[in-house]
Amino acid sequence: MNSKIHFDFVKHRNKFFAFSILVTIVGIITLIAAGMHFGVDFKAGTTIDASLGQSTEKQQVEKLVSDEGFEGYVVTMGANNERTSVRFDEILGDADIKKIQTALTAKYGDKVSTEVNTVSADMATEMGVKAIYAVLIAAAAICIYVTIRFEWRFAIAAIIAILYDAFFVVAMFAIFRFEVDLPFLAAVLTTIGYSINDKIVIFDRVRENMRFAKLRTDNDLADLINHSIWQTMARNVYTVLTVLIAAVCLMIFGSESIKLFALAKVFGLTSGAYSSVCIATALWFLLRRNKLGATKKVAAAK
The missing domain is CATH 1.20.1640.10 (Multidrug efflux transporter AcrB transmembrane domain)
Incomplete structure (x- = not known):
């Protein structure tokens, strides 16, 4: 050796x-x-991922969701702050999801596209x-x-x-x-x-x-x-x-x-x-x- x-x-x-x-x-x-x-993948909840088409601040997205009357959510930003993800610890109904999508479109324009992922408890x-x-x-x-x-x-x-x-x-x-x-x-x-x-x-x-x-x-x-x-x-x-x-x-x-x-x-x-x-x-x-x-x-x- x-x-x-x-x-x-x-x-x-x-x-x-x-x-x-x-x-x-x-x-x-x-x-x-x-x-x-645990994230939404391992516990029940709903995540709304949105492409905004423009740069924004995390605080603005949080205020928008809060103004719609929602609580118990976490907002994260990505892709030069042009994408956002809002995760809820509860499973949202179609009406609530539509409410947030409408608010995002009204705030950031028609270029907004969203993807919704819901995980049940089971x-x-x-x-x-x-x-x-x-x-x-x-x-x-x-x-x-x-x-x-x-x-x-x-x-x-x-x-x-x-x-x-x-x-x-x-x-x-x-x-x-x-x-x-x-x-x-x-x-x-x-x-x-x-x-x-x-x-x-x-x-x-x-x-x-x-x-x-x-x-x-x-x-x-x-x-x-x-x-x-x-x-x-x-x-x-x-x-x-x-x-x-x-x-x-x-x-x-x-x-x-x-x-x-x-x-x-x-x-x-x-x-x-x-x-x-x-x-x-x-x-x-x-x-x-x-x-x-x-x-x-x-x-x-x-």
Whole structure:
């Protein structure tokens, strides 16, 4: 092994575990105490998206809706303030929807076009359940894939780290009260895909180095893991930075409808890079160390 160890990740594994456990506990407490800030995709309500054909201010749209006698709504702006979205926590009837459409047309002219999306309570519940299924099925499929390609120890380490990445995104959105919608779910699933890619790159190098390594002690195993991490560090950093820069650009310059998707990607990519190096490899070390200890006992018995 010719790579230089700049930092001993295995040696500091307990610090990484403690940090990750702390984040997980804070996230769980937040979810229990406050829950998620669900958007209209996951709770009943009506959203009216309108293209105004001219620039306007958020306060003007809020005043227009308020003057029509409505309460319990949230207004967001996008596309150079020429588009607006008004989300209601209740399901509006046709008469109320027509009332808002008429008010928008009277204020901004005949170029106004609107799109109405209504989610019932049953549909919101169903979408929430399907979202959970999607994440669990993706995680299970990845576990099977890693088991076939590597071994069960790699699979367990990878799946724990991947579930942590997914939960980290959920926890950040719960803690900071960001809105959760379908693009958020897409970001979580994409995070899982990028996260497993990072882990497979490192695990593949670990497996390759094991072919030429003589593992007699825990230090030998730790040394192998650290060398494998640093041998793949440049590739992982470049890959993550490429996608991270794109996500940050979307978050800064993208429309309102895509900003939270990009933010979820930033959280997920950051966590994925961290867990690949600091969590997954450390978990595999603990699992593989047990096998090394069992081998020593068998050899001693003989």
